[in-house]
Amino acid sequence: MTDLSNQQAASNAALEKNRMARQDGEWIDRNQPLHFVFEGKTYSGFVGDTISSAIAASGNLFMGRSFKYHRPRGILSMSNHDINTMMQDDQDPTIRADVVLAQNGMQLRTVNTFGGLKSDRGRYMNCLSRFLPAGFYYKTFHTPKWLFPMWEKMFRTLTGLGKVNFETPRRYTAKRYAFADVLVIGSGPSGLSAALAAAKAGAQVVVVDENVRPGGSLTYDYGGMDESPALLGRLLSEVTACEKIEIWAGTLAAGYYSDNWIALVDDQRMTKMRAKTVVVASGSYEQPCVFRNNDLPGVMMASAAQRLLRRYAVRVGRNFVVLTSNSAGYRAALDMVSGGASVAAIVDMRPEGELSHWHELAAGLGIRILAGHCIYEAIPEPGRYGVSAAVVKRLSSAGEIEQAGGVTFSCDAILMAVGYAPAANLLYQAGTKMRYSHEIEQFVPDLLPESIFACGRVNGVYTLSSRLLDGERAGLEAAQKAGYVVEQKRVDVPAEPSGPTHPYPIISHPKGMNFVDFDEDLHLRDFYVSVQEAFDNIELMKRFTTVGMGPSQGKHSNMNAIRILARLKGKNIDEIGTTTARPFFHPVKLSHLAGKGFTPERLTPMHHRHQELGAVFMDAGNWKRPEYYQIEGLSRIEAIRQEVRSVRTNVGMIDVGTLGKIEIFGPDAVLFIERMYTGLFAKQAVGTTRYALGLDETGVVIDDGVVGRLAQEHFFVTTTTTGSAQIYREMNRWALLWKMNVGIVNATGYMAAMNLAGPKSRAVLAPHCNIDVSDASVPYLALRTCEIGGVSARIMRVGFVGELGYEIHVPSEKGAYVWDLLMQEGQKYGIQPFGVEAQRILRLEKGHIIVSQDTDGLTNPFDAACGWAVKMNKPFFIGQRSLKIAQATERKQVLAGFALAENYRGELPKESHLLIEAGDIAGRITSITDSEALGRVIGLCFVRPDLNEIGRMVQFRLSDGALVPAQIVATPFYDPDGMRQKV
């Protein structure tokens, strides 16, 4: 910054040589000067300047290098599409200098150079350009294969724009939602007119515009007169006085989604706008003319020079040549003259030239006008950093160049005003059917979706007075569609007298370098090559040439590419069509898209108790569950084994509050459960539980749990942790479809649950329970309601882990209290909390499956060895019909138990390791553990049915290819008669 300060004084005058005197309507604040560094040189500007305008004010138009050939480039549009002047400021690698405001102290450098802007070592690529046509890399680097890594490295070095700074801190960018009756996109004359009309009809209107100030073309397209600023002043004062209109400047409508959901992006955030109706008044993109050296710094859109002149008081040249095919070119010439420059010539590509009063005005200023001519090539100044002249040639009546003759005009800037492409990206995304209008040589809306309206240039209306009328029409229609009563006032919009767009602004040149796509460095010849190679429809051509795939997404190249392809194929533009416009149609910062992380997570009421006990948590769906509890001095696996040991020999407690819990009430409750699950429940006694297996309609296992009967018409059902929401939704859906008289209540969130398990669990529970919990009173699979420590509770004698156990359900708000009570009592017996990992081992020793671990998206109950839980003789259950078909079909796999040799000490196979039989895949492991209780490694695997014989030897293949022998064994592995859980 010190260097910066020292240089400020010297720089001001010298670096502002293209800055004009103060003028009305300018966007800069001359009372607030600023200074920044670009490529090691200090530049001055004012608050309100963009980076490009401040640099251009110094007289420097050379601001970047092209992507492929590293050619000098400069300003093109000044409307957020100048890809060749992208810059980096430390952490921000993609600054669009044409629109990003300059700030004091910026340290900018251009992207895509090696060794700085002027001495870029990549500039020699330009000399090799004839060897690097579009698509050359598809044919060049595939052999020899061993060289490919070198090529890849080279290309990764050469390509890319800015460099990502990995030290960039994360920005938590808030998103917000917003609503409007009418959203108007674009604040040009038609947009403002639409907003006023809609607001007068009573609608709440939001107008968005990507520019920092509203007004659109009224802020720069003056034609040397005061009509535009005066009109803008009138419109804005009306808008400001209207309470129903909000203007959001600096806000880009970047994407359209269903039901008028529009992503609005500003500097700080993304706003999700939901509008009842949308008026698209997004205007158009001025299009370049293709001629040799049309990419030199100093060759730019006419509107770019006008923007610089009117908004930033920067005159980009002293002597212009204006190439045009419409009145806008004449207006631009008049603007340049009013800014103190001279115009050497207006080169009009139309044979008849301009027929309106703009011609007289230009001619009256002594500007030479050449109708039926074009610029054949731009002559660079020495060093190629600017323009020195334009070579102009006559066009024949057929639009061909007449090679003979020609005039050369000295100039330091060339302005292109040969037409427009509609900014219709949002219209396409909304589903608008567009058609090509040959009258105005532009795509226009043919059939708009309901609640979407278009006006102004995007609608093919260019005359200023007509744009105002078109806006009024669209605004009234939008308000009416939004539900406001509009006095039926018909607004007639006159037909456009002529189109501003040239049908083929493309001039071939034997030496090429006539650029169609400035992002990707594609010149006309590349398109010939594409068609020659048979990539001759627009989507294929896009992929072959990469036209439109650069950061500006084809806003200046797609239309010309379509015109070239149409001509080469001898087709109409309509027949060629357009490429697909997907949201976002303009780049959006990743920080805006990421926004704040709204990723809900669920905690059980005992979560903080687990934290205090040293739990290491894992994700289970959106729940946090203790995986295991850390014990000082023990490794993870040792801690888990100790938890298992505690349950097998003593007592442990696990938080199972994450299980789905659903209550089903009503006269049809039992019939409903009969249909939902595969088992028999009709005769289930009150106070008992039964295993419940749930299938989908294809017979695939989707969930399992327990059904407990609390009363004749009241059931309590548990589901898996991750299945609860789906099962609850499915239950409600089926209840509606079956028209059953049931009440279904999701109790997952309001019931805490814990499983007290182990030989001493009864001793822990008994002192605090108000009922007798002996086996005689609460036998295996019983369900009881009771109080524990005064808290109403439900206890179920279930045996998932294979020991005496009580699954206890209490109201959530009292879960921690009951947990504490039992843990305290359990201290007498050495109770240990256990986590999910220990539970997985315990259940595997019992041979119990976990749905979605030991089953997959194709597993039916017979495959999963759960046929015992399926009562096919019931009248109906979901999936029954599919199972009948499955029963008659040969099975491809079945779940079986396996064990490794007792003395096996090698590397353990893992879940998903394959079972190999005679060199073929014949199954895979679904669960595996080293069981301390059994003294060997056990597991479950899917196996081909012919291999599922107890005692048969099979082999599992490890990741390194080694084979591990195993034996198919019966399950349960542990306590096969289940005596330990029935005590």
Added chain:
Amino acid sequence: MRQSPIEHCFSQLPGDFGQVGDMRTFLRLADSQAESLNLETIGLADCSFLERTGLKGPLAMEFLSSLGLPVPQRPNHWEPLEGGGILMRLGMTEFFIEDGPSGGIARLISEKLGMDGIEGAYPVRRQDAALILCGTKQNDFLSQTCNVNFAEIDEKNRQVVMTNMVGVSVVMVQNKINERYSWKIWCDGTFGHYFWETLFGITLEMGGGAVGCNRLYPGLA
């Protein structure tokens, strides 16, 4: 004995807890000036201590009427109860009742329904995290967290909003609490920790923060 689903969220906040009914509740911030500022700009309070219950079923409405309670005639609307409570109708046949600090209706309904419910009316044991959002920046706050157009909701219509806020299903009503227009927000208590932490973070960014329950229900403890 009851524990708020978000009690632990207050463990780092300097302030006072107190026993309200049978729940330990955050009553006030130590810095009363900061708390006043939060109350004015954007404040968030935990009022899970209030008793609540729910019921659903085809005869739930008749059951509530038989108790002499003012039952909302339109789905997704609410009616006030004596003692500052609220009776919400969620959809067609589900109801959610929350008492005010001095009410006892929720408990009465729970007792009458019992564990198994009665014919056509089944208990829903609400154990929600219950939050109050107050302050002048409520609308800005809501626009960041929820995709409902709150500008269209008139407090006088007593609408119940059932929507999704920061990814969590919530029930919301706008109500006057201690003379302040506020939003009461309920969510499944198991989401409570995430829900509070997320919303609280946003209040801090907006220049607000936590508010103790005493500011909204003076004289609690």
